[in-house]
Amino acid sequence: MTDIQSYTMNFGPQHPAAHGVLRLVLEMDGEVIRKVDPHIGLLHRATEKLAESKPFNQSIGYMDRLDYVSMMANEHAYVLAIERLLGIEIPVRARYIRVLFDELTRITNHLLWLGSHALDIGAMSVFLYAFREREDIMDMYEAVSGARLHATYYRPGGVHADLPDRMPQHGPSRWRSKREQAERNRNRAGSLIDFIRDFTKRLPGRVDEFENLLTDNRIWKQRTVGIGVVSPERALQLGFSGPMLRGSGVAWDLRRTRPYEVYPDLEFEIPVGRAGDCYDRYLVRIEEMRQSNRIVSQCLDWLVAHPGPVILDDYKIAPPPRTVMKHDMEALIHHFKLFTEGYTVPAGETYAAVEHPKGEFGIYLVSDGANKPYRLKIRAAGFAHLAALDEMARGHMIPDLVAIIGTQDIVFGEIDR
Amino acid sequence: MDMTDGFADEGRELCDAIQACWPEAHVSRSALGETTWSLAPDTLLSVARILQADSRFSFEQLMDVTAVDYLAYGKEDWVTEMATATGFSRARGEGHQDPAVRPRLDGRFEVVYHLLSVSRNERLRLKVFLPPEGPPLVPSLTGIWASADWFEREVFDLFGILFDGHPDLRRILTDYGFIGHPFRKDFPLSGEVEVRYDPESGRVVYEPVSITPRTLVPRVIRNDARYPSTGPGKKEPSHD
Numbered sequence: 001m002t003d004i005q006s007y008t009m010n011f012g013p014q015h016p017a018a019h020g021v022l023r024l025v026l027e028m029d030g031e032v033i034r035k036v037d038p039h040i041g042l043l044h045r046a047t048e049k050l051a052e053s054k055p056f057n058q059s060i061g062y063m064d065r066l067d068y069v070s071m072m073a074n075e076h077a078y079v080l081a082i083e084r085l086l087g088i089e090i091p092v093r094a095r096y097i098r099v100l101f102d103e104l105t106r107i108t109n110h111l112l113w114l115g116s117h118a119l120d121i122g123a124m125s126v127f128l129y130a131f132r133e134r135e136d137i138m139d140m141y142e143a144v145s146g147a148r149l150h151a152t153y154y155r156p157g158g159v160h161a162d163l164p165d166r167m168p169q170h171g172p173s174r175w176r177s178k179r180e181q182a183e184r185n186r187n188r189a190g191s192l193i194d195f196i197r198d199f200t201k202r203l204p205g206r207v208d209e210f211e212n213l214l215t216d217n218r219i220w221k222q223r224t225v226g227i228g229v230v231s232p233e234r235a236l237q238l239g240f241s242g243p244m245l246r247g248s249g250v251a252w253d254l255r256r257t258r259p260y261e262v263y264p265d266l267e268f269e270i271p272v273g274r275a276g277d278c279y280d281r282y283l284v285r286i287e288e289m290r291q292s293n294r295i296v297s298q299c300l301d302w303l304v305a306h307p308g309p310v311i312l313d314d315y316k317i318a319p320p321p322r323t324v325m326k327h328d329m330e331a332l333i334h335h336f337k338l339f340t341e342g343y344t345v346p347a348g349e350t351y352a353a354v355e356h357p358k359g360e361f362g363i364y365l366v367s368d369g370a371n372k373p374y375r376l377k378i379r380a381a382g383f384a385h386l387a388a389l390d391e392m393a394r395g396h397m398i399p400d401l402v403a404i405i406g407t408q409d410i411v412f413g414e415i416d417r
Numbered sequence: 418m419d420m421t422d423g424f425a426d427e428g429r430e431l432c433d434a435i436q437a438c439w440p441e442a443h444v445s446r447s448a449l450g451e452t453t454w455s456l457a458p459d460t461l462l463s464v465a466r467i468l469q470a471d472s473r474f475s476f477e478q479l480m481d482v483t484a485v486d487y488l489a490y491g492k493e494d495w496v497t498e499m500a501t502a503t504g505f506s507r508a509r510g511e512g513h514q515d516p517a518v519r520p521r522l523d524g525r526f527e528v529v530y531h532l533l534s535v536s537r538n539e540r541l542r543l544k545v546f547l548p549p550e551g552p553p554l555v556p557s558l559t560g561i562w563a564s565a566d567w568f569e570r571e572v573f574d575l576f577g578i579l580f581d582g583h584p585d586l587r588r589i590l591t592d593y594g595f596i597g598h599p600f601r602k603d604f605p606l607s608g609e610v611e612v613r614y615d616p617e618s619g620r621v622v623y624e625p626v627s628i629t630p631r632t633l634v635p636r637v638i639r640n641d642a643r644y645p646s647t648g649p650g651k652k653e654p655s656h657d
């Protein structure tokens with residue numbers, strides 16, 4: 001009789017199911033995982049240290065690059081922290097625009113999560129459908145900020161610019177006929193708001209399509225039900241937040257419990273799971289997409305009815321408009337000082353957290369009164385989730401490990417920072 | 418911002434509860450409604466245990482552990498005068514560090530814990546200032562909150578602070594075989610070594626960095642007229 005000995009296996013960092021640069025050292029007993037030791041830091045760029053060397057506004061762009069699939073939600077926590085230390089109040093319209101884009105960001109994050117999670121488990125088509133919808137949100141990002149991914153749209157004091165009146169259109173292409181081009185531009189005839197409105201009408205049907213493919217799918221359920229179960233007590237112990245915590249049945253959402261911006265004025269529900277397994281977390285995120293869609297359409301209704309400023313009228317913090325600079329010397333000086341030296345933030349410390357698509361994304365900011373942060377700590381939700389991978393995967397098999405990595409919705413930009 | 422309005426009473430009850438339980442406690446509430454408790458390293462473990470388990474506090478979650486290196490606090494590259502509501506003053510000369518602005522004159526590192534109570538919807542920040550003498554050592558909270566594991570490893574990696582009782586205190590974010598603690602203020606931004614592929618030896622080699630550190634935007638602390646009460650900004654504008 002021969003004994004099967006436990007052996008060590010390396011997983012990643014170039015594995016397609018490793019979601020970027022995750023390296024796992026697995027201790028296996030046959031097919032069964034005995035221990036998981038994640039090696040992270042392959043994407044460590046020392047964002048926090050870089051931010052200490054730059055004026056406050058120059059680090060907004062770094063925030064996009066943390067969790068690079070939910071860009072604007074990262075910016076939000078950073079500008080909130082600065083605004084709290086400065087003690088400034090931003091225009092209401094800017095708050096609505098921020099909430100609008102936070103929720104669009106949540107949808108785009110969950111679309112990418114759904115596509116890659118399903119692909120990891122073997123459902124190829126969901127990935128293609130999810131990316132079709134995601135493309136529209138990228139176009140919204142581009143219309144409002146000029147960049148499809150790294151928007152740098154939120155600024156301390158508001159947002160960079162108001163929503164454009166005209167949606168950019170597809171130009172002629174040798175690969176497409178005139179009719180196809182017209183069809184692609186059909187929902188782009190009006191403003192950005194019209195385009196988003198069209199999207200919100202379409203999305204619930206599309207989410208139904210994803211659900212048709214997965215929710216009652218026998219293979220999908222075999223791969224996710226009862227996999228990676230976390231009890232509510234353990235979820236709290238392990239520092240879980242966001243859908244990971246709600247999937248275990250803890251009703252905790254910062255948008256409701258510690259509301260920021262205009263969330264108290266909006267109607268939405270918080271989906272909560274029961275079993276704490278991969279399937280419940282899937283259901284929670286699917287429902288979150290529907291709820292985000294509701295919030296988006298409420299924001300659109302408000303934005304149409306209430307025009308107004310979108311950034312603070314304080315040249316010490318927000319740059320003056322170009323037209324004013326043409327005839328006002330003070331405005332020109334402020335512009336120059338703002339883009340060379342920046343603004344100083346009063347000494348103090350704050351912790352600003354937002355309900356990021358992945359969980360609680362927090363910024364702990366310490367200022368000594370200078371024009372650069374003294375210390376910036378980024379609390380990334382995925383870091384705490386990945387730390388629990390060992391506990392969640394023990395006793396499961398390697399294919400289940402892939403399902404657990406997928407359900408954690410990890411992105412290395414924010415984990416390694 | 419309505420967050421500051423909504424925080425008028427935030428944390429008051431918590432402060433009172435802490436004062437009732439620990440009359441000696443050094444608890445403060447900021448204008449933003451954030452509750453901060455500074456305590457000594459030797460009391461941390463017993464306090465944390467009660468904060469987690471006692472139903473008066475029930476902080477079920479440890480959301481974050483981090484550290485702050487106060488070595489360069491209040492240090493500027495240029496000395497400037499003031500900023501008023503309408504204009505700025507010029508820079509007057511080489512910068513310096515005013516020793517009086519540092520929150521504590523002794524010691525350098527502070528470990529910061531962010532706690533969250535889901536059942537009571539409350540947050541608390543614990544700050545542990547490390548004494549100047551002896552190794553930078555604090556008790557590990559892994560026995561109380563499981564999430565402390567990686568957070569403490571990260572602080573150890575980036576700041577070199579040791580956590581007594583941590584089961585597996587290894588580096589986590591930096592490279593295999595990395596030397597130094599990069600988030601300390603005396604660690605250069607460009608790092609100490611750079612890597613490249615060496616075709617002669619046929620492998621990746623480590624060399625001292627070839628980048629010269631330079632300051633793109635000088636660090637300045639202005640006595641901004643809009644914030645009359647702020648700490649280091651309080652320095653008197655002199656007219657020499």
